[in-house]
Amino acid sequence: MNKEEVGIGQFKVIKDSGELIARSLGSCIALVIYDRTNKVGGMAHVLAPEGNDEKRLDKPAMYPEPAVKRLVRKIITHGGDKDNLEAKIAGGAQMFSFKSDGAPGEKNVKAIKKSLEKRNIEITGEDVGGNKARTVKFDVNSMSMKIEMKI
Amino acid sequence: MLEDNQQEILKGVLETAGKKSAGSISTMIDFSVNADVYNLQDAFDLYEAEMEKEDMAFIVKSELKEEKGGITFFMMPEESTRKLVNVLLDRNIDERFGKFGQEEMSTMKEVGNIVIGNFLGEVSDYFDTSILHDPPEIVHDMIGSFFADMIRYTQNLEEVMIAEVPFASEDLGIEGRYILVLGDDIIKEFVDYFD
Numbered sequence: 001m002n003k004e005e006v007g008i009g010q011f012k013v014i015k016d017s018g019e020l021i022a023r024s025l026g027s028c029i030a031l032v033i034y035d036r037t038n039k040v041g042g043m044a045h046v047l048a049p050e051g052n053d054e055k056r057l058d059k060p061a062m063y064p065e066p067a068v069k070r071l072v073r074k075i076i077t078h079g080g081d082k083d084n085l086e087a088k089i090a091g092g093a094q095m096f097s098f099k100s101d102g103a104p105g106e107k108n109v110k111a112i113k114k115s116l117e118k119r120n121i122e123i124t125g126e127d128v129g130g131n132k133a134r135t136v137k138f139d140v141n142s143m144s145m146k147i148e149m150k151i
Numbered sequence: 152m153l154e155d156n157q158q159e160i161l162k163g164v165l166e167t168a169g170k171k172s173a174g175s176i177s178t179m180i181d182f183s184v185n186a187d188v189y190n191l192q193d194a195f196d197l198y199e200a201e202m203e204k205e206d207m208a209f210i211v212k213s214e215l216k217e218e219k220g221g222i223t224f225f226m227m228p229e230e231s232t233r234k235l236v237n238v239l240l241d242r243n244i245d246e247r248f249g250k251f252g253q254e255e256m257s258t259m260k261e262v263g264n265i266v267i268g269n270f271l272g273e274v275s276d277y278f279d280t281s282i283l284h285d286p287p288e289i290v291h292d293m294i295g296s297f298f299a300d301m302i303r304y305t306q307n308l309e310e311v312m313i314a315e316v317p318f319a320s321e322d323l324g325i326e327g328r329y330i331l332v333l334g335d336d337i338i339k340e341f342v343d344y345f346d
Binding site: 005007008023024025026027028047048051059093095096097098099104131132133135150 | 195199202203204205207212214222288290292293294295296297299300302303304306
């Protein structure tokens with residue numbers, strides 16, 4: 001099976017079959033958007049709820065709004081239909097607290113949900129929060145998401 | 152930002168601090184220490200490869216007191232932690248134990264607290280200042296998720312200076328590192344000192 005790693009700030013789309021993997025998510029979010037009918041799915045590895053999108057042009061999915069926008073666009077160019085899109089999200093853990101930014105995982109989840117809602121994309125599954133890191137795998141053939149945690 | 156020669160001096164200070172601090176973990180273990188100092192736009196390029204690591208480690212994090220700004224981490228891979236805990240709890244170094252329980256976690260937290268305090272104390276003495284830290288938090292989790300969180304933290308800083316101080320005991324197969332993320336105010340303080 002074709003397996004594609006999705007690093008921080010990256011997004012990838014696969015058609016028909018293959019697996020998308022985002023490893024070691026702490027407060028980051030793995031955002032999966034897919035079109036079950038046309039068998040296209042994509043994953044973005046989102047770092048932070050907001051930030052300067054111009055700072056890292058080589059990391060186009062660092063923040064929720066550009067990540068959702070770019071992922072949707074790419075899914076459509078791979079044959080997806082914007083009316084069929086559904087989403088799954090995982091991550092957003094709070095491993096450490098930082099005085100400067102409150103609860104980043106929670107903010108990340110809220111920001112992604114807002115961006116999806118704006119585009120009427122329904123969330124069909126989520127596993128967010130907690131305080132443990134996750135590795136997330138999405139199988140484009142079955143449109144199923146698998147979450148691994150090391151405890 | 153520090154000039155090249157200033158960075159070299161800072162590396163020397165950090166190596167000394169790292170050596171003394173690692174020595175405070177256990178006087179029975181002889182640690183070798185090498186420091187590096189990086190001036191960065193952000194910490195992405197430095198740690199990109201590490202961000203996907205699923206290996207488990209113990210990470211003790213402590214933020215510097217507000218007026219200085221910055222953060223310090225003490226990180227040890229799981230296997231090294233297992234050996235160190237065994238040494239400190241007077242067990243056979245290679246003794247296998249299952250889950251890290253309360254005793255092991257408390258030991259590591261205490262180690263983290265002591266070494267971070269000693270490390271910052273040494274650096275403070277050199278720069279004739281006082282760098283204090285908050286009570287530490289400890290997590291046992293994947294290395295990659297820690298680096299991602301650290302990078303997110305550095306995005307709030309105007310300048311990013313990272314000091315890496317790895318330490319190792321080849322004889323015992325124990326390794327770890329301190330990572331000190333210096334905030335804008337503390338960088339300015341170092342620059343002022345050198346001026």
